[in-house]
Amino acid sequence: xxxxxxxxxxxxxxxxxxxxxxxxxxxxxxxxxxxxxxxxxxxxxxxxxxxxxxxxxxxxxxxxxxxxxxxxxxxxxxxxxxxxxxxxxxxxxxxxxxxxxxxxxxxxxxxxxxxxxxxxxxxxxxxxxxxxxxxxxxxxxxxxxxxxxxxxxxxxxxxxxxxxxxxxxxxxxxxxxxxxxxxxxxxxxxxxxxxxxxxxxxxxxxxxxxxxxxxxxxxxxxxxxxxxxxxxxxxxxxxxxxxxxxxxxxxxxxxxxxxxxxxxxxxxxxxxxxxxxxxxxxxxxxxxxxxxxxxxx
Amino acid sequence: xxxxxxxxxxxxxxxxxxxxxxxxxxxxxxxxxxxxxxxxxxxxxxxxxxxxxxxxxxxxxxxxxxxxxxxxxxxxxxxxxxxxxxxxxxxxxxxxxxxxxxxxxxxxxxxxxxxxxxxxxxxxxxxxxxxxxxxxxxxxxxxxxxxxxxxxxxxxxxxxxxxxxxxxxxxxxxxxxxxxxxxxxxxxxxxxxxxxxxxxxxxxxxxxxxxxxxxxxxxxxxxxxxxxxxxxxxxxxxxxxxxxxxxxxxxxxxxxxxxxxxxxxxxxxxxxxxxxxxxxxxxxxxxxxxxxxxxxxx
Numbered sequence: 001x002x003x004x005x006x007x008x009x010x011x012x013x014x015x016x017x018x019x020x021x022x023x024x025x026x027x028x029x030x031x032x033x034x035x036x037x038x039x040x041x042x043x044x045x046x047x048x049x050x051x052x053x054x055x056x057x058x059x060x061x062x063x064x065x066x067x068x069x070x071x072x073x074x075x076x077x078x079x080x081x082x083x084x085x086x087x088x089x090x091x092x093x094x095x096x097x098x099x100x101x102x103x104x105x106x107x108x109x110x111x112x113x114x115x116x117x118x119x120x121x122x123x124x125x126x127x128x129x130x131x132x133x134x135x136x137x138x139x140x141x142x143x144x145x146x147x148x149x150x151x152x153x154x155x156x157x158x159x160x161x162x163x164x165x166x167x168x169x170x171x172x173x174x175x176x177x178x179x180x181x182x183x184x185x186x187x188x189x190x191x192x193x194x195x196x197x198x199x200x201x202x203x204x205x206x207x208x209x210x211x212x213x214x215x216x217x218x219x220x221x222x223x224x225x226x227x228x229x230x231x232x233x234x235x236x237x238x239x240x241x242x243x244x245x246x247x248x249x250x251x252x253x254x255x256x257x258x259x260x261x262x263x264x265x266x267x268x269x270x271x272x273x274x275x276x277x278x279x280x281x282x283x284x285x286x287x288x289x290x291x292x293x294x295x296x297x
Numbered sequence: 298x299x300x301x302x303x304x305x306x307x308x309x310x311x312x313x314x315x316x317x318x319x320x321x322x323x324x325x326x327x328x329x330x331x332x333x334x335x336x337x338x339x340x341x342x343x344x345x346x347x348x349x350x351x352x353x354x355x356x357x358x359x360x361x362x363x364x365x366x367x368x369x370x371x372x373x374x375x376x377x378x379x380x381x382x383x384x385x386x387x388x389x390x391x392x393x394x395x396x397x398x399x400x401x402x403x404x405x406x407x408x409x410x411x412x413x414x415x416x417x418x419x420x421x422x423x424x425x426x427x428x429x430x431x432x433x434x435x436x437x438x439x440x441x442x443x444x445x446x447x448x449x450x451x452x453x454x455x456x457x458x459x460x461x462x463x464x465x466x467x468x469x470x471x472x473x474x475x476x477x478x479x480x481x482x483x484x485x486x487x488x489x490x491x492x493x494x495x496x497x498x499x500x501x502x503x504x505x506x507x508x509x510x511x512x513x514x515x516x517x518x519x520x521x522x523x524x525x526x527x528x529x530x531x532x533x534x535x536x537x538x539x540x541x542x543x544x545x546x547x548x549x550x551x552x553x554x555x556x557x558x559x560x561x562x563x564x565x566x567x568x569x570x571x572x573x574x575x576x577x578x579x580x581x582x583x584x585x586x587x588x589x590x591x592x593x594x595x
Contacts, residue, residue: 025335043350043351043354044354046351047351047354047355050342050343050348050351051339054338054339054342240537241537242530242533242534242536242537242544243533244526244529244530244532244533245530245533245534245544245548247526248526248527248529248530249530249548252526
């Protein structure tokens with residue numbers, strides 16, 4: 001019996017020694033990562049953090065290292081990798097504030113990576129998991145995601161909730177809402193989207209009108225004029241009795257201008273939508289960031 | 298303290314001495330073995346995660362004094378570069394693995410493949426010939442398959458036939474690829490030679506026919522329609538205004554440009570068609586050289 005105890009004690013000593021050394025090495029690499037991060041050597045810092053993660057056997061420390069590595073990757077613009085790395089810590093069931101931080105950071109990285117839908121579902125899960133008032137930065141991220149998804153109706157309700165929870169009193173809340181309304185008035189409300197199909201249809205029946213509908217009157221006039229010119233050439237050549245030439249040099253360019261004009265009208269409408277939406281989104285995003293700064297002051 | 302207690306303490310003490318500083322990470326005046334092993338473990342962890350740049354970064358920072366690590370480091374560096382598709386650099390590192398290493402065969406087979414993929418077939422052949430007969434009949438058969446693939450890449454059909462004689466189909470890791478090599482051989486031999494100048498002559502006789510000859514029928518028909526319609530237009534202007542008419546001169550000039558362009562386009566279409574065929578066949582051959590290596594060594 002006693003010899004068995006000796007065996008187990010020996011094993012325990014071995015494991016304890018190994019663990020202690022690995023933990024010390026994990027701490028050392030964590031510190032190394034922090035100092036590299038401090039000197040803006042983000043790639044090297046990410047490697048050092050990963051090494052600490054690799055060596056560490058403490059679940060909480062692994063989460064902390066993972067968060068630090070995500071910061072380094074974000075500095076490098078590697079949002080997708082930061083998101084993937086953080087997902088390793090989603091299964092952590094310890095400290096609530098750490099879990100919340102990991103979930104928030106995953107959502108933030110998804111948003112920065114251009115996946116607004118993914119970020120939204122992560123933020124919804126964050127709300128359901130932690131049934132408490134979200135922080136101001138979470139409200140900000142949710143707002144930015146709604147702007148990206150062009151969910152204008154939800155955005156107003158979201159802002160009201162944000163201002164109610166975090167604004168410095170009802171007067172401040174009212175002032176911020178008025179600022180939001182002023183911004184909407186300046187833009188004439190959320191941009192109305194042009195229908196590329198309608199633009200194409202207009203150009204099918206009235207050459208150039210689809211371009212005018214898409215807000216590009218110059219292109220419309222040019223396209224209509226080109227078609228008239230080609231048809232004129234066709235008529236002139238027929239009048240002169242050069243029938244083959246009239247088809248090749250008259251109808252050929254005409255059909256190119258005609259069908260090309262229809263396609264162009266649809267493209268212009270799509271581009272117009274994109275530029276309008278981008279401008280409005282940028283203005284809203286700037287407003288939300290300003291609000292977040294004011295809330296923090 | 299009794300006898301057994303002393304023994305217990307002795308064992309624990311002895312067990313702890315060599316482990317002190319095991320995971321320290323830096324080689325000091327103690328044995329660097331554990332430190333290098335730990336670095337390599339970390340590199341393997343990074344590779345498993347797909348963090349290849351990071352793996353290379355760690356490997357670049359490793360300079361063990363003991364030469365017996367050099368094979369492992371060369372192999373790992375070469376393997377990461379292979380996964381990054383930096384094949385020439387990968388081959389350089391893989392070729393540094395020594396013959397007495399258990400990684401020798403894998404490294405040299407993959408180095409030869411990397412060289413072949415980079416277009417350096419003669420270097421690939423000399424690497425394959427240098428692998429030697431060690432390791433049994435399967436590596437020897439694999440060597441013959443790779444050499445046969447190289448012969449096909451060089452379009453050296455006699456050499457391929459000499460290698461193909463030993464293809465037995467008895468190793469499942471390469472049985473299918475041996476058949477595929479035979480199919481590639483048949484396809485390469487069966488394709489008629491297409492000469493760019495013949496395409497040009499055909500298009501001079503009938504506009505677009507050179508492109509049909511190159512296997513680009515749709516382009517040929519389109520080319521014919523362009524030249525024919527411009528030719529008819531010129532004829533129309535000639536008929537109505539005579540040879541001095543401005544419209545005729547302009548139209549005939551454009552027709553001439555279209556006609557000459559069609560001839561040049563046909564020459565280029567035949568060249569393009571040949572290049573596309575050769576490129577496609579090279580990719581297929583390389584693919585069928587690659588799969589048996591992955592099957593045999595992974």
